[in-house]
Amino acid sequence: MSAPGNTEIKSKRQGRPPIIPDARNRILDDAARLFAQDGYDGTSLGELAASVGVTKAAIYHYFPNKKEIYEAIIVRTLEGLRQHVSQATMQTSGPEEALAGFMTAHADFFEEHYDGFLTMLVGYGGMENVVMIAEAQKLRDDHEQALRQIIADGVAQGAFRPIDIDTTSRAILSMLNWMVRWFKPGKGRRAAAFAQDYCDLMLGGLRS
Amino acid sequence: MSAPGNTEIKSKRQGRPPIIPDARNRILDDAARLFAQDGYDGTSLGELAASVGVTKAAIYHYFPNKKEIYEAIIVRTLEGLRQHVSQATMQTSGPEEALAGFMTAHADFFEEHYDGFLTMLVGYGGMENVVMIAEAQKLRDDHEQALRQIIADGVAQGAFRPIDIDTTSRAILSMLNWMVRWFKPGKGRRAAAFAQDYCDLMLGGLRS
Known part of the structure; x- marks a missing residue:
């Protein structure tokens, strides 16, 4: 034998x-x-x-199979996003700068890793591997929590109005994530420039 | 014979x-x-x-086939959205009220026609029938143009700061459209209430 x-x-x-x-x-x-x-x-x-x-x-x-590759892309993209954005916000001072840092770094990473980002946004809801789901959720929660912290700090320090943290963070992430529907990389303006415009708009508001 | x-x-x-x-x-x-x-x-x-x-x-x-049904849903949804939102904004006075009317009516229609809205957002980019594509584009453009007009009127009347119309309308539609990713109808708060929060946030801005 x-x-x-x-x-x-x-x-x-x-x-x-x-x-x-x-x-x-x-x-x-x-x-x-x-x-x-x-x-x-x-x-x-x-x-x-x-x-x-x-x-x-x-x-x-x-x-082992195609699905695992798909889910690995999602987790790797979220890891990269988390790392890139936290590095960018660490170098800022004050809530306004931190918010701009968060938003432009998010947009920058999206543009630089466009295919992975697209795969992540399309595939996130359909993940099956429970370990990968847990990893992806943790990374997404950490990313959202970092934004909420910036807003909460701004309110606590008196730089921001006593705005609702949930509404504000959801509004900001909606603008950034919806870019996937209209922004094409390498065609003119950088995604980060649009994100900076959004940030300025959010900070100043519409009212004169 | x-x-x-x-x-x-x-x-x-x-x-x-x-x-x-x-x-x-x-x-x-x-x-x-x-x-x-x-x-x-x-x-x-x-x-x-x-x-x-x-x-x-x-x-x-x-x-004639399944694809035509799909595209007919997209066009019907955009027609309904356009009609519902323009009726709501007609009854308002002043740019702030008009903006709130646009945003809450959009969210309301989304919630009331959730399945069609989902189909519309998923299927819009993949339409094939050139007549339906032209109809859908016209309706989408009219809807976006109505929002841009509200913002432009607000700036012209001095109610809004001299904000960029493109950035502002894109930011607002991003918030409203991204709802499809997290909002589930019939589970607590109405979509229009979230839209009103977004509107208040946009009007007042973050800065204290």
Whole structure:
């Protein structure tokens, strides 16, 4: 009974894909682009493998199936967004600057990671892996909480009116997230410039 | 050669569906509900016919295919939104009231026609029938133009600061449209109450 075992090990070794530098991220990058372009159903693992320049077996070496790739894009995008925005707001002083930092960094990350962001916004509600769902929820909650904290600090410090935190944070995230419906990267103005306009509008209000 | 002709007429008459009161609207109502619930691909014309309580032939009497039903929902929703919002704003006086009227009526229509609204927001970009696309675009443009006019009037009358019309109308429509991602009808507060909060926030701004 030792021969089959040996054969199995040998065939596993033969089937092992070549080492791809930064493979996981490259697979996720190309998958996000294909999902954004052709939709989730319109993208096959064969196309993804061809795009990355590896075999389908190499893809399976990193991800058990297409759905896990999809959910990994969502979590990675939220991680990146969270990190990028918190770095940007850390360097600001005062609630107005912090709000502008939050909004422009959010828009900036959206523009720079457009495909992943699109995949994240489309796919968030349809996630199935409970571990990934928990991770994504935690990241989203942290991101929203950071915004709520900026607003709460502004109110506490007297820089902002005693506005409702829920309404304000929801209004701001709606403006930023709805960009996905009309903004196209690389066509003129940067997303962050639109976000700065929104921020100025929110701060000053409409009333003369 | 007269007999086949007669037979054809007779068979057509036999195949003619019974008259359904307000059939077109009933088909669109049920289709919107099914599309919102199970998605476009997940809804068959057989299910739709069963839901309306008619035969598939009866559906085909009104619409050539599923895609036309989908696009008819989009156009009907935009027509209804346009009509509801323009009626509401006509009864207001002054830019602040007009803005509140626009925003609460938009939210109200969204809540009352939730399934159609969902279908409209999901399907708008994927329309194929050029006549329907032109109708939908005209209605959407008219709706947006009505909002821009309210803002422009407010600036001209000195009620609003000299804010940028594009940024302001885009910000307001983003808040209203993003409701589709978090608001569920019939669970507590009305959509119009949230819209009124947004309006108050927009008018007063954040700065103390």
